[in-house]
Amino acid sequence: MEQRKRFGGNSGLGYYTSWEKSKNNGCIYCGNPATTREHVPSKAFLQEPYPDNLPTIPACFACNNGYSEDENYVSCFLDILKSQIYSDYSEQEQTNSRIANDNKLKNILNEQIKTQDGKVFYQLDEKRFDRILLKLARGHAGFEYDYVDFDNTRTKIWYDFLFNINEDNLISFEAIPETDIAPEVGSRGITTPFILQNIVTGDAIGFSAWNEAQENRYRYQVSHNENGDITVKIVIFEFLYCVIEFGT
C-alpha cells in the first residue's frame, strides 16, 4: 500500500504538516527546520506488522527522538495496566521485550502499577501522559486538518480509562461530530469526513469519522469544535480515551 498523502499537498501550512523530501520542512512540534519524517501515530502504540500507510509529518531530529522514552513509558503503562485489569487480556509481546531491555522503565512500572488481594492500584505520571497525548494530537491535527499550534497554554487535555467512563459519556465520546464548518480548501480534512449535502438547501454537513490506525490498538478522530478550533479524540488499546482541545 502506498504511503498516505496529505490531500492538500504542500499548500497552506504544509511546511509543517506535509513531509516533502525535496522541499524545506518545519517541525510540527517546535517549528524548527525539520530533517526527518515521523509517523503519526508513533509505532510505540502499534503492533507488528505495522500498517504501511501511516501518515507522516515533518519533525526535527530532536523532537523525532526526544519523545521516544515517554512514548514507551505510556505504551507499556497502558498495556500492563490493561492486562492487570482484564483477565482475558495479555500483555503485548513488544511490551515484554521493551521492559526486558529497560530496567529503569521496569522499576518505574513496578512502582506505579501494583496488584494486591485482587485489587489493582495505579499511579500514572501525568506529565508524561500529557506530553505524549499533546504530541500525538498535534500530529493528527496537522496531518488531517493542516492545523499547527505551538502554544501549549491554550490546549486542554482530558483522558480516562474505559473502566472509569460511564455509558452516557462513552456514547458522546464515540459520537461522530457533525460540523458545518468545512475545512479550508487545501486542507486534507476534506478526505476524512463524509460530506452530506442537503438537496433542498444545498448546505453541506461534514461528519468526521474515526480513523483506525490499527484495529484494537489505535484510532483517532479530528474535528472542528464549536469555537471553530480543533478537537482530537484518541483511543489507545481500546483502553485509554483521550480528548485534546486546541485553542480553547
Ligand SMILES: [Zn+2]
Ligand atoms: Zn522539533
